[in-house]
Amino acid sequence: MARSVSAIRDAVARGADLVVLPELVTAGYVFASVEEARSTAISAADPLFNRWAAEIAQSPGGDGLVVGGFCELGEDGHLYNSAAVVNRDGVLSVYRKTHLWDREKLFFKPGSESPPVITTDAGRIGVVICYDLEFPEITRGLALRGAELVVCCTNWPLVPRPEGEHPPEVIIAMAAARTNRMFIACCDRSGLERGQAWTEGTTIIDASGWILATAEHASASAEVDLAQARVKTLTPLADAITDRRPELYGDVVSC
Amino acid sequence: MARSVSAIRDAVARGADLVVLPELVTAGYVFASVEEARSTAISAADPLFNRWAAEIAQSPGGDGLVVGGFCELGEDGHLYNSAAVVNRDGVLSVYRKTHLWDREKLFFKPGSESPPVITTDAGRIGVVICYDLEFPEITRGLALRGAELVVCCTNWPLVPRPEGEHPPEVIIAMAAARTNRMFIACCDRSGLERGQAWTEGTTIIDASGWILATAEHASASAEVDLAQARVKTLTPLADAITDRRPELYGDVVSC
Structure with a gap:
């Protein structure tokens, strides 16, 4: 928790308006038991988030945002793998x-609501885990x-891949x-946790799908203009969204 | 058209049971006018497809399949950018x-039916363009x-990409x-057509998303076991299909 606060402070000091932290940053990922997972759980009212708020208040425009994962104890008594905005x-x-x-x-109840889209002065931010x-x-x-920007708080277990591939x-x-x-901006883990190696795949991707920045052991940062993501036209006669044929996509919800 | 027949013959001679040809292989892609496009159009009853059938009949098991693009003159008088199986x-x-x-x-009417899935002795083949x-x-x-295998007949116009990226x-x-x-097996164009450079992106991809084979100026081939695509489990507790939450995907059809 202390490191999450100092990570936000460091990022803001370098000019960040939006800070993304990994999944379950308050708790770790590799739980031995439900009891252990429960022992790490906090509610959305935890004072930690006041500390995050105090740090992001120092962002250049004062209107910054932090998105980070935590092990949530819900008001219903269930544990959730959550992200706080x-x-x-x-x-x-x-x-x-x-x-x-x-x-x-084995540890968490799945959420029942779709990922949120948060409106900010800089643009609209979607959140996934x-x-x-x-x-x-x-x-x-x-x-x-x-x-216009999807942030992904993640812990990607390292898996084999062919040489030279992302x-x-x-x-x-x-x-x-x-x-x-x-x-899309993904914040991943690094190093090892109880023998589990992480991918160290932190990556910021532009609206054409190309990589703007990566990090291996530290943070990645990039300056982006989210207005670019409001333009869906590909050519004067092609558009990534309006060229869709939703009437043909029923399988996606019925299967 | 003659080259499409000889391409099938060559592939079958090398042991192919499934041959994929580019989009609009009978017609070319860069039309100057609707009239020119119409002048290249053939119906699904064209004798060309009998020639394709005669070639694929020589495939090792005798039960092979060709999928290739053509400029179709529909029975309704409209032109379609079609693929024949x-x-x-x-x-x-x-x-x-x-x-x-x-x-x-400007030239074609869009199809009104979802891409087909064709059942063969080797497995189930989806077709896109x-x-x-x-x-x-x-x-x-x-x-x-x-x-289990999606074949993509394509003409990908060459676009810029960062060095080292696919x-x-x-x-x-x-x-x-x-x-x-x-x-997924994509058959692309090569070379130039009326000044339009093609990507030469012919690629065969396995069910883990990794590249099995590519071609630059000639064909790509790979031997694949489609049974691998019937296994959607990722771990004993994760499955690429049953982990879906279709009740949350309504935006995809309603937006």
């Missing part, structure tokens, strides 16, 4: 991960609801950025 | 491109309808293959 006034929104990966299903990104319906839905999750993010003409 | 008995299916790219809108692939609803829909359409195909755990 925090501005200088406190918690604006909590998103509960809707697609739980692997053993997360890790495995959510691998469901193209989710990224498309965010674009259709106006997201991590598979980055390839999926690049495709989602390009097909939806929106920016 | 041909086996030894003739035309099994005609798919009319549903997402028309750029100036194609070029720009269709950039709509993740289409590839997801094919996977949900059982496609063509953007290949990245989109890799992501679609991995998120759906299915194979």
Whole structure:
């Protein structure tokens, strides 16, 4: 928790208006038991988020945003793998991960609400967590609801890949950025946790799907103009959104 | 047309059971006028497809399939950017491109039917044409309808990309293959047509999203076991298809 606060402070000192932290940044990921997961859980009213708010209040425009993952103890007593969206006034929104990966299903209840789109002075920010990104319906839905930048708080377990290739999750993010003409910023873990190696795949992707910045052991940063994501025209006669044929996409919701 | 027949013959001689040809292989792509496009149009009853059938009848198992693009004169008098699916008995299916790219809108009527999934002895084959692939609803829909291999007949206009990156359409195909755990085989154009450079992006992608084979000026080939695409489990507790949350995907059809 202390490191999350200092990471926000450092990013703001370097001029950041939007800071993205990994998934479950307050809790760690590799839980041994439900009891251990529960012992790390906090509510959205936790004072930690006031500290995040105090740090982001120092952002250049004063209207910055932090998005970071936490292990949430819901008012219903269930645990959620959540992301808090925090501005200088406190918690604006909590998103509960809707697609739980692997053993997360043993610890967490899946969220029942679609990922949010938050309106800021800089543009509209969508929020997903890790495995959510691998469901193209989710990224498309965010674009259709106006997201210009999707932030992804993640812990990507390292998996094999051919030499010279990006991590598979980055390839999926690049495709989602390009097909939806929106920016995507993924903040991943680094190092090892209880023997689990992380991908160190932190990447910022532009609205054409190309990589603007990556990080291996530290942070990645980029300056982006979200207005570029409001332009969906590809040529005078082609448009990534209006060329869709929703009347043909019924399988996606009925299957 | 003659080259399409000899390309099938060559591929079959090298052991191919499935041959994929580019988009509009009978017609060329860069039309100067509607009249010129119309002058290249053929119907699905054209004798050309009997020649394709005769060649694919020589495939190792005798049960091979050719999928190739053609400029179709419909029985309604309209032109379609279509793909014919041909086996030894003739035309099994005609798919009319549903997402028309750029100036194609000046020449063609868009198809009104979703891409087909063809059942063969080797597995289930989905068919798309070029720009269709950039709509993740289409590839997801094919996977949900059982496609194990999606073939894409294409003419990808060459676009700039950062050094070391795959063509953007290949990245989109890799992501679609991995998120759906299915194979994708794209047959692109090479060279120049009336000043239009093609991407030469012919690529065969496995069900993990990695590249099995590419070609620059000639064909690409790979031996694949489509049974791999019937396994959607990622871990004992994760599955690319059953982890979906269709109740949250309504935006994709309503927006």
